[in-house]
Amino acid sequence: MVTGTSGNPRLKSWLVGTLSVFALVLVPAAKANRPEAATLNDAVLVQMENEADHAKPREQCYLYTELVDALTETAAQQVAAGDDTEAGKTVTRLGGVIAKLQQAASRDAKKLKNAEKMLGESARKLKDLSRVANGGERDDMQAILVKLNAAHNKILSLVFLN
Secondary structure, three states: OOOOOOOOHHHHHHHHHHHHHHHHHOHHHHOOOOOOHHHOOHHHHHHHHHHHHOOOHHHHHHHHHHHHHHHHHHHHHHHHOOOHHHHHHHHHHHHHHHHHHHHHOOOOOOOHHHHHHHHHHHHHHHHHHHHHOOHHHHHHHHHHHHHHHHHHHHHHHHHHHO
16 A cells, blocks of 8 residues: 655656656547546445446446556546555555456457557556665555556457457
């Protein structure tokens, strides 16, 4: 879990700068069909998860992918704001959503290519976050990153099957 705000300030500054550039350049196109990251509070995240849980099986994969992206972005914002405890909770929640994503992934899922791209970006963001995290935080993030990479690889293989 994320427990403190100590760490390498240069790495945190680099992370904030990197995430800002990606937020300005790449993220708007990927997030055109969901609420803005700045407005993603817990209620919106719960609503997104409920929507994915109750969606048609073909739509669940992409909806869970959007939720993974939203949770990763939320964790990045929390780390940038120095709220490492909440970021740790968000990353733990991310692990549960990744498990649901793995179960929902199927060959006939909609928007597989978009999901694959979004998962790749989320994995990169989480990898960057794990670099600035402290010992226990880093271990938790890296464990979730392994799960996220496995989900990304599964979706990637499904893209090539279609």
